[in-house]
Amino acid sequence: MEEFIEGNHFLTQSEVYKFLLTILLCGLIGIERELRAKQAGLKTMIMIGLGSTLFTILSIKIGTGSYDRIASNIVTGIGFLGAGVIFKEENRVRGLTTACVIWIVAAIGMAVGAGYSEQSIGVTIVVLLALIFFPYVEEFVQNRSSSREYRIVKKYENEGLDSYEEHFKIARLKLSRGQQRMSDGIISGTWTAVGSPKNHKLFVDHMLQDEKILEFQF
Template identity: 45%
Template sequence: MPHLPQEIIIKLIASILLGGAIGLERELRSKSAGFRTMILICLGATMYTLFSQYLGHRTSPDRIASNIVVGIGFLGAGVIFRSNSSVTGITTAATIWLTAAVGVAIGIGWYSVAVAACLMILVVLVLFSFMDKAIDRVNQLREYKIAYPYEEHKQHKYEQLFKHYKLSIKTGSQSKVGNIITGTWLVAGNEKKHHAFIEQILKDATVTAFNF
């Protein structure tokens, strides 16, 4: 068994530490790719980069490492989920992609770049999340589904109610079964305006079903 150089050991340990730092943030937020996953991604990217250097030093040392980008895309796609009007997991997918890049930087010996990138990733994930929440309060996107009895000349009353609360309709559709109309709207607006609209609908005795 060949002797394992100290430099390789340092790189493997560094990938565990930096990958673990990123993974810890994801784990604390209960994301699908957490502590162990990020460590394995960073460690794997480092190892494949090392293999590129040792196996491809006579031809093209970037051949194996370049395929990391392709392979990591499959992992990223696996954590993205779409549910009705919302898409979740995109941030985690992007984090997986960047964690692999940190592993590559460690593999080629760019420790300062790897550490700086790790810190930047954590800043974006931790500090910028507060900005994201603030933006969401100002412009929140919600889907409403309202069922109500048909009344002549009043089939657009809820669309008018959206405008009354200064909520912007992105998409909308309505269907009629028997005497019941069911409307589905994707609406954007201030969080407080959404709450006021919801309270108004909850008080509406004519509404037979309300999903929000």
């Protein structure tokens, strides 16, 4: 077996180690994604990493005079793959983190394939720390301040919707007025408000008790 690996230039012992290291590093990231039930999980991350490692090795082997001619196209290909997991849901964009993880996993695979094992291990540790601990930081920030969009619709009774802005201020929400329109005696307006979840709930509870409002989106 050893003679086949070392004697045949198709596969060397060094390349076997590179593939195993890629499986380990990308697998660790994939496990974290799998535990959070994300779109790209364990198998996807390992496949992306192995593909990047193989393309980089082939680029070095057959790219005489231009070692980056194959590897450089990995970045373009991963860009298309990452774009496929990004989608818009109502007023939120989802999948950006997953797309970034796919991008960095490909970079880790390329680093391993090029022989930069220390760099790939270091980046993997940083990525895992970011993926594990950053959600708690985000949750802490969101508990202190979050942004929501509100829409109010009511009958026009010789007054606009400016009076409702006072309710935002009472609830200690910082607001930005959006578009307001009137049609067939119905006036509607949108606002973007920033504040703590507690203050958002206070505002919503107050608005739900207003019988003059025909439609309230929050």
